[in-house]
Structures are given as structure tokens and as C-alpha cells.
Amino acid sequence: MVAISSLTAVLSYAIALCGIVPLFPWLAATPRMALAAGLLAGIWQERRGVWPLKNWQFNLAVLPVFLYYAFQFSRANPVQPVVSALAIMLAVRLCGEKSVRHHLQIAALSLFCLASSSLFDLSPIFLLYLTLMLLLVAVSLVLLTFHAQDSRMALSRPHLRKVLAVGVLMPLASLPLLLLFFPILPRTQIPLWNIMAAPAARPSGFSDKVEPGTSATVAESRTIAFRAEMPRQPQQQLYWRGTVFNRMEGHRWVRDATVPSEHLLYKGARIAQTVYPEPGPSRALFSLDAPAIIALPRARGASDGTFEYPVPLTRRLGYRTESITSGILPTAGGINRFFYLRLPTDIPERVKQLAGDIRRRGTDDARRLELLEQHFRNGNYRYSMRDLPTGEHALEQFLFVKKQGHCEFFASAFALLLRAAGVPARLVGGYLGGDYNDLGGYYLVSDDMAHVWVEAYLEGRGWLRVDPSSFASNAGAVWGDGKQRSPAMKLRLFLDSLDHTWNRTIVTYDFEQQVEIARSAGKRLQKFEMGKAARAALPYLLLSMVLAFALIVIVRRPWLFASRNERLLRRFYRLVERDCGVRVQPGSQGLFETAGQTGNARVREFAAIYAGAVYRDRKLTPQEVARLHRILEEGFVTRT
Template identity: 30%
Template sequence: MLTLGRALRGGTLPRDTRDTLFLLLVIGWVLALQSGNIPLWCSLMAGGVLVWRATIAWRNQPLPRWPWRLGLLTAALGATWVSHHTWLGQDAGVTLVVVLLALKTLEMRARRDAFVIFFLAFFALLTRFFYSQSLPTAAGILLALLGLLTALVNAHMPVGRPPLRQSAWIATRMALLGAPVMLVLFLLFPRMAPLWGVPGQDPAGKTGLSGEMQVGQVAQLAVDDGIAMRIRFDDPIPPMASLYFRGPVLSEFDGTLWRPRQPEFSPRAVALAELEPRGQAIDYEVTLEPSQRPWLVLLDAVSEAPQVPRGRAFMTPELQWLYVRPVSELMRFRARSHLDFRHGPRQATDALQAYVHLPPGFNPRTAELARAMRQEYGTDDGASARLVEAALQRLRTGGYAYTLDPGVYGRHTADEFWFDRKQGFCEHIASSFVILMRAMGIPARLVTGYQGGELNGVDGYWVVRQRDAHAWAEVWQAGEGWVRIDPTGAVAPARLGSLSRLAAPEGAIASTLRNLNPTLVAQLRNVWEAVNNRWNQWVLNYTQERQLDLLRHLGFSSPDWTDLAVALGMVAALAGLGGALWLRWERQQHDPWLRLLQRVHRRLRRLGLPAHVRATPRGLMQGAADQWGDTPFTRALGDWLLQLERQRYGEPRRTPSLTTLRKQYRQLPWPHPRRP
């Protein structure tokens, strides 16, 4: 790589070889940006083809014949079908674009082939945004864009051997000149909803939320340090132990898999929730990361619909808020929550029987434990609270432990937790607790979401990560309704506070820095996340509502998308007028030699020189001689015009400079203009 860099900078390679190697280097960077989104075979094939093509250019060998290219193309099509079972769609399309871009370099003979590669590379670069629009992705794409523009500019300079530094400077200037146009289009071009959705991967095996929960099938839980959402509280931040962000509520259980009930979107759903807010409300702003799910994960509990953009939000009878469509892009909205609340029926109803159901044939020892506890603590009206407390006391004193490495559970997950393993992460603990409650005839359900978070001291946002994903229980009690019970807090109280939070494993560099300065890594991460948050807030979250707010600030009373088009047209018209004026000024000011020649021409015309005389140094000299004959003025003017000509077309070092020529011009024996 160092040898290639020195060869590209120096003059040791022929022009074609140097340009080809530079273009291949840029294409390699474009393909590297896609390496995480394409199959491994595609990365290996594309990389191998680029290395092969670079070797051909370095050794000045002939390009491979068509059977080689046809064979590689056939292999790529077959491998794409095996990987994606189709040649259509986003993932298969990106794979084909990447491999075809690499294969196209094997038939790059002329400038026309290079231009095809340029535009194919630009398209491949654009597809990277299908998968990520983060700040690092944008920085990588900007670097690739400048590289492609440099190669494109270099291809339009066929004469001589222009240095790559010159082409890079021209490409940078082009990008800077285009930046105002990009900014105007970004601000005013009407924004529409995404034309596609990017399906997310199943987060099983990592911390985070899922629409279902299969208990005991994950032997080891990896900690995902990714950000789920950011929150800016209007009021002082509540205590961490009280921050429960409600997600999917899982009520149906088949023995191993917990599922949510079919949500109901109607005013009746809100009535069934019977939510009674108590205490002071907490106002806050949520920046929700894309999840490809319709969940609005909010601080428990929200009684009023959050102010979501471009749509509506609905609450289910189980107090979960859902958006009208999957959240496929960054979403920012405001909400109001009450930490103190009651919800659910106060007296027993037939609908509560669904929360007591357990499938037969599962967890017999847990069922026997439930019968024994019922016999011990009774069946009167107050028995429910006593049974809940007895189960929590068993978790506190029975040797149970919280761990991310519990191993794979068998068929009877609750039996294994209560009697055998006595360890697990929050899903094992909460699921086993709910099963025990149902076995005792107490309505109970499983609630998933996030608990806790951390404050970024740089920008003041409360950051909730995927590692903060949590599961807890809700138990129905007569006179109270649904009551939150977090059995994980009985096993590991520090899990719900600031003393012991889950942390992703660190790399060697971060670990070394943390050992040298315990606060350095946290400070650097906070700064980076604050910068990334600004990118999310001002770029990715620049929605149509914010566009319309901009128009309101500009004086539009009730703006809509037509006003956006009008504003964009006005800016385009002003830009065109400014460009025309600048072009006229530039033509007059760009070339000082031409300005001086035109100055002579205009003065001679005022003296009576015919208009048909060509404005060249020799043309003016001949026209002056024809008009006024052989005079001291025409001889001095002719000598001066010849010097002006040599200064431009001869040897400038042997002729006076333009500054000297201007002084001599003013000293010429100009005659007085004729009076009519």
C-alpha cells in the first residue's frame, strides 16, 4: 500500500496506469462501505477482482477475455440467488450492484468505460444510505464522493500528466460550490414519507426489545450498547429507579413463547385501560431511533396521545402506545407522563380470566408450589398481596441470582428457575414470577420495555440504550387494578439503580484508556453521542413539519407543500439571476489581458476606428495604420500592441508585465477625439 501511494504521488507510473490504480482505490473504498451489508462471498469476489485488475494495470497486461468475465458473472448471479433466493429487492439488488461494479473494471479500456464505472459507483454509494444514515456513514460517503469526483475530473483532463492533487482541488471546489444548492434543496424540497422500509434483524441473543419472548432459548445474552431513544425532560429528571419505559405487553403464553394480545384501536380500548393519572405530570421530548416496529416506548404511564408527526398514536387496553405504521426513520415527538397512576378494573371481571390461563402440561413443580402457597397464605381478599410478597421474599432469600449467562432452559422453564438453576436474566425472572402468579389464580402479565438510562452531561439528553431493555410483571389486585411488580429488583436491586448497570464489553484501546483515566472514555463517548444527536436532530429528523415551520418563520401564514415549491422556485430564480450577473462580471474581470485589449479597442473606436476592425493586437495595429497612416502615434501604438501580443502568445519572460504595459498604454501619444 505504501509503494502504491508513493507511485500515485510520484511520476514513476504511466498516466493510464496511475489513473486506473487511483480509480480502483476509490472503488475499493466504495465497496468497503458496503461490506457489512453484503454476503461474505460478495466482498471476497469484489476484492479479488479489484486486486486482479490492479495487477493487470501495474504490469501492463492485457485484460481478461470474455469467457472469464462471463464465467464470473454467472457465478455472481448464482451466488446471489443462493444467498437471497431472488435477484430482486433491496439486499439482492445491492449485492448485484457491488459485484457488477467490480466486474465492470475488467473491461475498462476507454474513457467511455470509465464513465460507466463512475456513475455505477455513484449509484452503489447511494445504496449505502438504505442501511444507515448515521454521521460516520455520511463521513465515509463524503470521502468516497470526493474520490470519485477527483477521478472524474482527472478523466476530463486528457492532455499531459496533471497531478492528482490538482484534480482533487478542482473536485473539492466543485463540491463546495454545489454545497449551497444542496443546502437549499435540503431545506425546501418537499419531503415525503419513505418510499421503502428496511426490515430490521431479529434481536434475539442481544439486549433490546422484541415482539415476542421465547423463554430459555438464549444461552448467553450479549449486551447491545446501541441507543434506543433520547429524552429531554422539561422538569428535573425523575429518579432512575422510577424510569420504566413501557413497550410490548405480553399476555398470551403457550408454555415457551410469550405473545402480545391483538391490539384494539378504538375509544373503547382507552376505556378498558381505565387509566387514572395521579400526581404531577412530566413533560418531555422523545427522539426515537428506527425500530421497524409501531411501538412508541414511553415513560409509564401516558394518558394523552403523544404529539407524533404525520399520523396518529393509539393506546391499547394494556396501556401500550402504538403508531399507525412501523417507525422506519428517526422520530421526534413530545409526550406527557404520570409516574403515579392506577389503571385496570378495580373489581374482578370476566376479561381478567385471560390473564390466569396457563397451558396444560408445563411447569408441574411450579403449579405444586402455587398450591402450597395458597394453602399457607389463604384465599381471602387480602391473600393476593400476601402471595405477591411471599414470592418476592422467596426471590430475595432463596439464593437466586441475576446473570447474562444462564444457559439454555428446557421445556419447564419456570420449574428450572424456581428449583434448579435459580439464575437468569430479567426475562427468566419475570416470566417465572408471572407463571407462579397465574398458577395461584392471580391475574398477571409480562411487560417489556426499558428501565433506567443515563444522562449525557454534554447536551443534557437522557440516553436509553438497548442494554437497558427490561421485563417486569403486572399483577391485578382487587381495589387497586394492575400493579407493577419488578421481581428482578428482588433478585438484584442494583440492576434498577445507578450502582450496577449492564455494560458492553470494551475494546483494548478503550479498556487501556479507562485504566489510565476512568472518566476519559465516558467523556469522549458523551461528546461523540452529543454530536451524533445533533446530526440526528437537525439532519435526519428534518421532517415536513420542520420545513413548514421554516416557512412560517419566513412569513407564510398556513404553508403547505405548494408553498414549499413556490419558495424553492423563488430561490431558484434568484440564484439564476445572481448566476447571470456573476457570469457577466466574471467575463469582464476574469482575464486582465483581455480587459486591457478591449480597453484599447474601445478608445480607438471613439477616435474614429471603423467598427469592423477585429479586436486583436495585429488587427488593431493594421486598422490604425489604414485609418491614420504612418504617424508617430500609429508607430508607437503598433510597437505597444506587438509587445501586448508577445506577452500573451510569445515569451512572457522577455516582454514587459501587464502592469508595465498598462503604464505604457497611458503614456502613448493619444490624439484628441474628433468633435462632431
């Protein structure tokens, strides 16, 4: 026969060793000594079966140590105090008497110790310790369930072998699942839930041509286009450049792949971003207008300030980019004016007249641009997604009849007029705006933010960004900053940040990036502004504490708000179990029944006094309470 209690003790020491050994070389002298002493004291007391010091005394004694290490904690030295406190807590648990709860605590603390050893050194032997510990913990958990039932239980050898086999088998059986869950599942690009239904293409707000007038209304979708990690920017600078449409064909703008070469100059402060596009059929690489560099292997930059990936972005990836957001792109040397002034032949007469008028009144390109802007501002054009002009002459209708349309109308018409008036112009397609996620520190850009604007070339200055949609009479209402964030929006952003974290740390996992994250976390910890962070975290901390407290109160209400009688009874049962070795089932056993089972005169006395009050519907008198307490303090151990 093997006693369960001694077996669980041995296992606990083994588990503790698995945690201590890898951490030991990195510890300071005091925790080292504490650990060694705790382990030895624990084993020695276990052998003698005597525990002179109670656990609560240990807990009290460890409190100043804990405080000492809490004060040691600093930005420069964040790890050592935590690890030391951990080690001392484990040492204390090891040398105290162990109930089931304490065994579990030892297992948890050891696991933490092992985990913290990886902060100092990550070698393959860590895996060995981890495997060993998990095996031991599994066996120990199985045995502890027996221990919890009856602490004096002993198992015969065949039974023990069976129990151990089950304990060992559990982690082994979970190994295939572990393989499935950790290395395979999270890394798949395929959404597992709707593997059948998911079409490869997403409904895109961004397309490879600008063709106003194909439909009378435009539906907006809030599908995510991409996320860009970067510091918060002024909202009016959030023009995300994707592609440039440089040729007008009939009534639509397209991209001519043979872009005339020009040399753009990027001067001024650069804003670094990391962009994570959602997989889709597009090949354009987005970045704040205008990107100087996009650091992505195989990405190709064109001379008009756009970048493209050779294949559609169907995989999850992220790229770093740097942008200048001044809104003007100077060029070294001239541009191919002819290319950027080309127009189709069948331009409506009214458009020609308007353009000719502007060309005559303006003395130079800058003046002409100004005049055209005035025309748009004074023309009472409205931005709208509904009731749009359609058909062959949609642009003409927009300009002179309906006077309402969306950004494609504004930009197409504006660029057309510019070119007709002799100012080189092109359309830039991308996105405008973005919801900043404070939690994740990134902009969330969705398809409904797709936008087209115009770049006009002014001799001596360069390509100037002009957004004709902002000349609409209702532009303020559409793009005003007064957008309040509703709680639903906040929740959406919060959930999205979780999604994003998952994508970037698990799905697009690569080791270098992990190291980078760890390093930057370390840096951030060093830059950590204690007061500010504390102030920011305080409401959340308080809220979660209040919630946790409420939860505890609700769950343990009968326990916390027990009447005096219930408390007495609880103590009575505990003592009966401890001193008389009788298992009590409080709900289904009467007091006298329990007393009869123990055959103990003092238990009987307690039952008689207690029941005498309770079942006579009166309160216990102070004398009776005192007597009951005295009985309980003396315990029910019969001295023979």
C-alpha cells in the first residue's frame, strides 16, 4: 500500500525542482538560499510528519519580503525583483504544511518559475523541463483528486499503477491535439469557420479604374481594407495613396502602365507606418500620401509615387513604409506635360467652353487651378452617394445639371477640366480617413473610406494635392471632425485590436518579429512613465477590482454572510473531520447523527447545546456561545 499523501508530496517536490533548477543560476543569493532551505525544510518536516509553523504564519512572514521586492522593482530592473519574490513564495509554500490547495499553488509557482527562467535564457533544455513538469503536474493532479476526497487514502500497487498510467496518458493523449492547436490551426490563412463559403475576392471599394456614371447609387461596405500602425495624425492628412490614374479613355480614368519617368523629391519629416492589408485581389500597396519608401521585398515603385506588389495580396503580410504628408510632391526636373494633358477627343462642348474660359482668365497654372476651385466652390455642388448622374454624359450632367455626385465625379470632372484648361493633372486613388484604435495604436481603414482625389502639377512647386470633393457645399457635414465615437464603435475597435494582435503575432508569425516585439516591449518598459500609466490604468483597474469583488461576493455569498450559527457549524464540522476522522455530509446528516458517529462526548455536548437553541427557535445565549467556542478551541481530540 502506498499513501497518496506521501506520493503527492514527492511529486510536488519534483515539480518544484523542475521549476527551480532552470531558474537557479539566475537568482540572487537570498532567494537561492531561501529556495534551498525551503525545499530541505519541507522534506525534513515531511519525513517527521510534524509541522511546527502554521501556513498563515509563513504567509505573514513573507509579506515584508514581498513589499521589499515591490520597492526594488524599477524600470531599470524589472525582472529580478519579480523572480526573487516568486522564488521566495515557492520556498515558503515548500516548507509549510500542504493541503490540496498548497500542492496546486506549488505547481503553479513552479510553472511560473520555469517560465521566468526563459526571460534569462531560452535554450532547448527548457523544453525538456517543461515536458517533464507537465507530465508530473498531470499525474499530481490525478492523485490530488484522490487526496482531496480522503487525505488518508492509500492505494495498493496495482491500483497505483493504473492511476499513474492514466496520469501519464493524459498529457500524451493531448499531444496530437496540442500539435493541431498550436502550430497548425492559428497559422492557417483560411478562415476555418466558413471554409466553404468564403470567396477569394472581397467586395472592393477600391478599383483599378474610375468610371463615374455606372450606377445611380453606391452601396457602402465596412469591410476592412487595411490597418496601419502609426502614431495618431491630424485627420485631414489621412490620404492613403494607392494608385494613380493617368489617362482618360472615353468617360473613364484608367492607369496607363507606361508611366513617364519623373523624379519625385521627398523632403520634410517622414512618418513611419506599418501597414497590414487584408488579403484581397488588389495589388496596390497603400501608405499615407505620399510614400517615400515601402520596405517589402518584390514591391515595385513607379515614378508617380505609387507602389505595387507583383501578385494580388492574397496572403497576410505587413510592410513598413515612410511617408511625407505635406500634400505637395516636388520634382527634380520637369515632367512629361504632354502625357498629363492628353484628353479624349469627344469632350462635350460645354466642358470645353468652361475650360477655355478658365484658361483665358488665368495667367498661369496656379491661377487657373484657383479659378477652377472657385467654380466648384461657388457652383453649389453637393456630395452624394444617391441619385447620381448616369450614362454616357454623366460627367457633363454632374457639372451642369445635377450638380451632385461622389468623389469620383468630383475628381474626374476636376481633372478633366484641369487638363482641358492646360494644367497637367492626374487622379490618385486610395482611401481618406481612418478610425484610430488607441488600444492597438493603429488606423483602421475600411472600404467605405475609398476615395479619389486630384494632383495638379504647378511649375516650380510640383504635384499639388487637390481634393475636389472638399469643395462640395456639404463637405463639412460629410467629412467633419464632429464624428462622435459611439460605444458600439469603441467595442468594434476593441475587438478589432484583438483580431489584429492575433493576426500579426500568430498568423503572420515570424521569429524576428517576435524578437523585435520583445525588444520593443523592453524599451517601452524603460520609457514607461509610471504616473501617467497608473493614472490611465486606474479606472480600468478599479473597475475590474470592483467587478471581481462583486463576483466573489455573489458566488460566496452564503459563505461570506454566514450567520453566527453557520460559522459555528462550519468550524464544528471542520474540527469533527480533522479530529475524529469522520467525513461529514452537512446537508444530509443531522447533528446528533454526526455526534453518534464520532462517539465523542464533547461532540455530543456541542450538538446538544447547539441543537437545543436552534430547534427550540431561540438564539444561543452568550453563555452557550462561550461554551461552544471553548469546546471548539479545545478540539475533539480524545487523549488516551
